[in-house]
Amino acid sequence: MKKILKRSFPKDKISPQQESEAGERTTELSRSLQQNIEQISDLTGHSSDITVRAFEGPYQLSMAVVYLNGATDIEMINDHIIKPILSAAEANPDSEEDLADSFTLIQKKILTVGATNTKMRLPELIQALYNGNAVILAEGWDRGMTANCAKWEHRSVVEPSSQSVVRGPKDGFTEDINTNIALIRRRIKSPNLWKIDRIIGRITQTDVSVLYLKGVARDSVVNELLKRLDRIDTDSILESGYLEEFIQDQTFTLFPTLINTERPDSVAGAILDGQVAVLVDGTPFVLVLPVTFFKFFIASEDYYERFDISTLLRILRFSALTISMLLPSLYIAITTFHQELLPTTLLVSLAAQREGVPFPAFFEALMMEITFEILREAGIRLPRVIGSAISIVGALVLGQAAVQAGLVSAAMVIVVAFTAISSFVVPALNIAISARLIRFILMLLGATLGMFGIMSGLLFLLIHMSGLRSFGIPYLTPLSPFVPGNWKDAFVRVPRWMMTTRPRLIAAENGIRQKSNLQPEPPETEEKKGTKR
């Protein structure tokens, strides 16, 4: 099997280093300021947002600050780089013979910015420039100094649009990775919250951070993740979705094996369970791994609401996903193959509805499902202002009019509408998308082989899911493999005081979360009163 795949997809022989040929001309900095600046502007294609500010430093040293306009804080450059150097220049106006230590002098005694660094090679210097550093150069220096003045434009922290809650924190991740890390750190103030950084993407140079709780997360998972991250050699990472496809266990599956979320509280909760978070700069969607199938049905609100209603809601979500996968195919199978399964009165009413419909049930369902998918896609792209037009067209024209025109039966409209609504119940959007795809396959199976086809399809899915793993964790944990201890937070959600251990297999061994006798009790005095009565 593997051999065949290899043969049909030969590895591309193109070297990934093509783009950096420009940087190979001269990598060393020269001692001439003028030459260095020219080289920088040559290498950056004379881009107009590279700003060079030349001035005279102490001991009549001619200097320049180079920075990327828009990526840096200009006030900071003015106040903490240029101003201190100029005032030092006023204090020491005379030229001195020995300028050898001017570099350390400026770095240690004059500059008032936070982080400075020394770069010996030109490509590094330019990279630092594009990361939002101000680069300080001077006549006679064979090295450049970088000072971190990065200030990218970013959105402020607002409520996440894709996962809103009634009760619970309302802040969401932003596109800025440092803000996102701060949002998590604010929730877990522990030195054990470790952060490992990687820069991925040869061109985009995207910051990627791995966040986990040392001692709680499994080292094997973290190591495996880092191994997979280090293996990536691509030109760009623009969103965590890019990364997801590189690091997931299996690509050819309908099921997501990583969860993504916009909610800092979900991520914090996941980290406390021993999961690992992967943050990517430039997107509010944080990846969480490893996950199991049942994690997709957990909303962070489950932990804030009462446990009984949370349990009920989880069961409801399972049923909703099942409905959104199965309902149209079951309807097709029953109306085409197994009419005897329906109670007689229902059968008669269905038959009466379908009397004037010219198409077979499968075609009817397919038509309506596709219509719905189109409506939904249009709804996302449509400008808000004309959004209401879509609902009118969708509901009245395509729903009611289609029934009246005798194109589809009313029952089919109900089935499709119910399916559509059900698919929005599941909190994780990516598993709902899987259900959408599976729905069409099952409809086809139901139309050709009836119940038998649907069952075969489901059995296939079951075998497939049993074989799936997310970073080594079987996908259907805790059901198969059966892990009784994890049931407390999978289908049901037990009260907080009963969650004494962290989930096994996901968290490291020996995961005791809290003391085991934390059940709240009425105060002693109340009890005594009761006995007196």
Added chain:
Amino acid sequence: MEKISKYQLGTMIILFLIGSTPLFELGIKAKQDAWLVVITGMLIGFLLVLMFLAIQRREPDHTLVQILIQYFGPYAGKFVGWIYVVSFAYESMRNVRDFGELTIMTILSRTPIFLIMLILMLLSIYAIYKGMEVFFRVAEFLVGGVIFFYLVLVVMYFITGVAQPDKLLPVLENGIRPILQESLSRSIWFPFGQMMVFLMFWSHLDDKKKLSGTSIRAYFIAGFVIFLMNTTTLIVLGPQVADISTVPLLQAVQLIQIPGIFERFDVLVILLFYSGIFIKATLWFLAAVLGLAQLFQTDYRRFVFLVGALIYLTAFIPPNWQSHLEIGTIVAEKFMLNPILLGIIPGLLFVIMLIRGRGKRAG
């Protein structure tokens, strides 16, 4: 080597033994005492299970084929090993054909049988190709649902009042003889003696200490479910109807009616039947493939397609279901397949193991 957990082993034993057994009325030759046949079959079959377990415990890291080669010598051992591999494939083939015929009979009357059997075979191949561990996890997933649905059926029998326990009377009308005869000739071998197939899988258990406990518990849970379904079918249909019916469980379930809401529970039966046969056919198939791989000492995935194709093609040999059943009876009774493979050879093996074991200890 792939490892399976005690839960996976236990659930697989339960599903494998249940298989499609509750669909048919075990021991109906003993008329209204069929339920006693199940109990005696289960208890006598337990002795066989104890022997299989004893064999496994003497060689905890080896499968049946490896043990045979070790104790019968390379030639005789391999020969017997081949017989077992063929018999496993044969059992799988029987399940596949049963499945095709019953599906056509019950839900898809106009679909060609080759398609139905092909789909089942492809699913089996897929499951085995994914690996033993994955297949055992499938069983783990299904077991809860299967037992739950069987219990639902039992509860429904009683709620709707179709169950009439007095159909079991008179107990022991013809004495104990027909019961013993029936259980010794049939029910201890099918399904209970088929526990033998786990000699191919027990060595994969990750915690060897749990071997006997898990297996015995699972054996009795499965036995209880079979007994329950057997008895309820009997008290719903009565011995006469149960005897002539092709699929007694289906017929019994069709009597359940809660007017207006649930009038047909057939789907549930088909569901149970599907999962039962799938598990059973695939496990026999897997045993055959594993045995073959151990005879040739290579990876078992190499043989999946070959054995699968053979099982699929041989399933077409009987021209119709009647002859399929007839062949089954001939093989089982004329050639004494079950007693020889499930009783005599393992017994012989065990005796040799005992003698050799003593010899070793003495030496």
